[in-house]
Amino acid sequence: MYKRILLKISGESIADKDKNQTLNCEKLNAIAKEIKNLSDKGLQVGIVIGAGNIWRGKFAKKINIDPAEADYMGMLGTIINATALASALKNIDVKAAVMSAIHIDPITLPFEENNAKRLLEEGNVVVFGGGTGKPFYTTDTAATLRAIQIDADLICMAKYGIDGVYDDDPNINPNAKFIKNLTYDQILSSKLQVMDLSAVELIKDKDIEIRVFNMNNPRNIEKVVNGENIGTIIKRGF
Numbered sequence: 001m002y003k004r005i006l007l008k009i010s011g012e013s014i015a016d017k018d019k020n021q022t023l024n025c026e027k028l029n030a031i032a033k034e035i036k037n038l039s040d041k042g043l044q045v046g047i048v049i050g051a052g053n054i055w056r057g058k059f060a061k062k063i064n065i066d067p068a069e070a071d072y073m074g075m076l077g078t079i080i081n082a083t084a085l086a087s088a089l090k091n092i093d094v095k096a097a098v099m100s101a102i103h104i105d106p107i108t109l110p111f112e113e114n115n116a117k118r119l120l121e122e123g124n125v126v127v128f129g130g131g132t133g134k135p136f137y138t139t140d141t142a143a144t145l146r147a148i149q150i151d152a153d154l155i156c157m158a159k160y161g162i163d164g165v166y167d168d169d170p171n172i173n174p175n176a177k178f179i180k181n182l183t184y185d186q187i188l189s190s191k192l193q194v195m196d197l198s199a200v201e202l203i204k205d206k207d208i209e210i211r212v213f214n215m216n217n218p219r220n221i222e223k224v225v226n227g228e229n230i231g232t233i234i235k236r237g238f
Contacts, residue, residue: 001227004044004120005154006147007035008139011081012160013215015053022053023084027218032088034218035125038225039094044120046150047127048143049085051077071135075102078139082129083107095124101133101142113149120150137198144199147208155208156224157195158215164232165194165212182234194234210234 014031016024038045054077060070082098089096097119100108108129109115119126131142147155161171168176179192184204187194194200194212203210211224213231223230 002043002153002225004150004152005038005046005156005225006143006150006152007045007047007156007158007221008143009047009049009085009158009215010160011050011053011077013158014049014081014084028084028088029092030218031221032085032092032094034221035089036092036094037222039123039125043225044123045125046116046120046146046152047082047085047125048139048146049078049081049127049129050139051075051081053077054080068135071131071137072102075129075131075133078131079104079108079129082127086125086127089125089127095122096127097124098127098129100128100130102130116146116150126150138196140195141199141202144195144202148202148206152208154225155203155210156221157210157212158221159212160215163214163230165192165234167192169193179232181238182232183237184234187234194232204236207236 014023014028035045051074055074057070057074060067079100086096086098098108099111099116101111103110111128116126128146131137131139132145143155163178165179165182166176167179170176184200187200188197191197211231211233213220213224220230
């Protein structure tokens with residue numbers, strides 16, 4: 001159904017919470033295998049990964065770190081995760097590159113729009129680290145921005161333990177209602193906590209679809225790309 005996608009993964013999805021470790025090798029390798037399946041079928045895959053397994057901005061207030069500096073710490077965390085995922089992909093013979101808005105030689109390539117497209121067209125999975133390179137923007141905004149820049153057809157927004165979009169937090173409110181279809185305007189008018197509203201503003205006039213789904217089963221990535229009816233579909237209009 002699609003030629004090029006942007007996969008947004010949370011840092012929590014690759015953490016080992018049972019052992020209180022930053023990375024869970026089994027989770028990382030399982031995600032890498034699912035991405036390989038997509039790449040082997042000719043799909044071009046870009047990835048933005050968060051850093052919630054390493055650093056969360058809310059800790060900054062507790063230890064009195066400047067908010068901008070805290071955001072840069074988070075960006076560095078995304079580069080660590082991006083490098084780990086790219087390495088897992090290379091270990092199973094997938095061509096992969098890490099591009100970052102904050103370039104760290106020799107670990108990353110500096111982000112450049114045309115080079116990113118060229119790498120994708122050459123069959124590389126491109127993992128984008130470093131967020132937007134600017135403080136006060138989350139990886140939701142980074143994912144949306146990169147999707148627009150690489151001309152992605154679809155953003156796969158993989159959530160940790162949540163099946164899609166609800167009208168309230170299902171972890172707190174057991175009566176929260178699942179929402180199957182949404183438009184960008186509905187998100188903005190209702191201020192639903194699907195993703196940062198700044199990210200929605202970026203994409204609201206674009207013909208890029210977003211699918212929000214549960215990442216607990218890594219195979220859901222392929223199901224979404226194949227058009228299976230899981231998760232929440234977000235579009236400019238229906």
